[in-house]
Amino acid sequence: MRRYSQSDQEANLECPYMNWRHNIEPEFATIVLADQEYLTNISIQKQLVGNDIPYDITSCQMFFLPAPLEDGWIVIMWDMMSRKLHVLDPLIRGEGPPDATRDKHEMIVWKLHHALFQCLNEYYAGWPTQDGQWATKYPVIAEETFCRDKSGRCALHIIRHYDGQKLKIPLTKYNAGRTKRQALHEYIKLQGNSSKLAHEALWTVLAPTDSWVDSIHSGYSRTTCWNCVSRT
Secondary structure: OHHHHHHHHHOOOOOOOOOOEEEOOHHHHHHHHOOOOOOOOHHHHHHHHOOOOOOOHHHOOEEEEEEEEOOEEEEEEEEOOOOEEEEEOOOOOOOOOOHHHHHHHHHHHHHHHHHHHHHHHHHOOOOOOOOOOOEEEOOOOEOOOOOHHHHHHHHHHHHHHEOOOOEOOOEOHHHHHHHHHHHHHHHHOOOOOOOOHHHHHHHHHHOOOOOHHHHHHOOOOHHHHHHHHHOO
């Protein structure tokens, strides 16, 4: 999610201090749904008021949150202007969710909704939108049938391409797979990441039969690996 926010900023160089969307990490949903303390959680605070946010999130119209549920991933989108909660479930087809699925989603969505506004009202003085008088809607967005195991890549696709009314690129199996591959590319370009995990992951992709430690001893450095990538 952080890389997608960075990518939005890179595409908005003319007005870097304003953004129309804000992405929240799935960790928020995990912590809230597990009934853990979230108001004072440092990770959640950084997602909403951290130095890594170069724009004024009070001006953002849409807030996206991917949520891992028992039946698969869903995406919740808050439209701060219309006060609509878009529940985007890639496993829903036809005329919408059955009553049992809708009831389950409603409990989860409203719990996350109230938690988000508790955080916003705690971190900001006079948040421009109140948490009351909101409504939920369940757009049917998938054009093909997906299983639970593929719902994660669908969530990435939704967050990247949903404009508040429709998907700019249809949610098909081919497009979802393409989004998954592009996500790896975006992850490697993540800014401000001090972990070496991205380097190790790239090494595993390029030389799966070798460990990078063994390659250093054999004289084949990771610099060579990166040079190979830059030429492809």
